[in-house]
Amino acid sequence: MLVGYARVSTTDQDLTIQLEAFKAAGCDKVFSEKVSGTTAQRAQLQQCLDFVREGDVLLVTRLDRFARSAKDLHNMLDALSGKGVGFRCVEQSGIDTTTSMGRLVLGILGNVAEFETALRSERQREGIDAAKQRGAYKGSKARIDPTRVRAMLSEGNSPTEVANALGINRASVYRLSG
Structure with a gap:
């Protein structure tokens, strides 16, 4: 079964191009x-990754729609591989884990993407x-x-009471008490 995963980052972006690409590729579920x-x-x-079964191929239009880092990419691909699921990019046709060349191209492009992020x-x-x-x-304004x-602590308030009163994390109270 061909399964597609489409994603855009903001609500004002449109999924239409990705959905049409999956329809043209013959996806059974998206x-x-x-x-x-x-x-x-x-x-x-997460639902898509849980849904796919052995013999399925997961399609995405581009790697950046699927993973945000090489680590994420490799972790998800390892999970797919463990389930016997292939992976293919529709717009990046060299990326196809069902072939050895596709796995090589995928590794290279994933590392290039991480390099660009760095x-x-x-x-x-x-x-x-x-x-x-x-x-x-100047950075952001100090919130604490x-x-x-220190004054509240010296008045006998516990770190938890100080944290709750000021709306801050208790660890911040301990850090500032010294």
Whole structure:
């Protein structure tokens, strides 16, 4: 059975192109969702992974619609492989775990995608550091007043009472009490 998984990150994006690609590929069942986030936060993805059985092939249009990191990708592919399920990208035709060449291409592209994510993160960090040097980036406003935490503790309040009163995590109270 061919099973499709379609995803867009925001509700204003459209699933139509992905759904049409799955129809053209002959998918028997399609799971779709409009959600951003980790694989654990995507209910339809979890249902799709639970649904597929030995001999099935899971189709996605592109890798970025399926996994957010090489680790996620490899973990999900290992789980699919363990169930005897193949994996194929419709728009990235070289990616097909039912062939040895497809598995090689998949590994390379997954690592390239992770490399690009790391580069974006480095550029963002460099931009923040440069903005801090210019005095244009101050970070977020402090949410916890350490003086108030210490005062409440010295008045005999327990760390749990202080945390509840201030709406903060108890670990923050312990960290600031020293």
